[in-house]
Amino acid sequence: MFGKILLTIAVIAFIWFGFKYLGRLAELRRRDEADKVTPPRTPPGAAAGETETMVECRVCGTWQPGRTARSCGRSDCPY
Numbered sequence: 001m002f003g004k005i006l007l008t009i010a011v012i013a014f015i016w017f018g019f020k021y022l023g024r025l026a027e028l029r030r031r032d033e034a035d036k037v038t039p040p041r042t043p044p045g046a047a048a049g050e051t052e053t054m055v056e057c058r059v060c061g062t063w064q065p066g067r068t069a070r071s072c073g074r075s076d077c078p079y
């Protein structure tokens, strides 16, 4: 009798954790699909830097990648 109750609890626990695991798997799959649908607009890595257009600062004359151009520190620097 007591063994039967234990077995029932074990089965319920097994099913409970099984559903939890399945739910997590489904959520991970949903996230993966969302990532595929909306790929990052700026691909990370060196490949992106190679295709970037370089811009020259009018004031200091240094060349920088257009998207990540930063001010050289001068007050009249356009970046």
Ligand SMILES: [Zn+2]
Pocket: 057, 058, 059, 060, 061, 062, 071, 072, 073, 074, 077, 078, 079
């Ligand atoms: Zn500058």
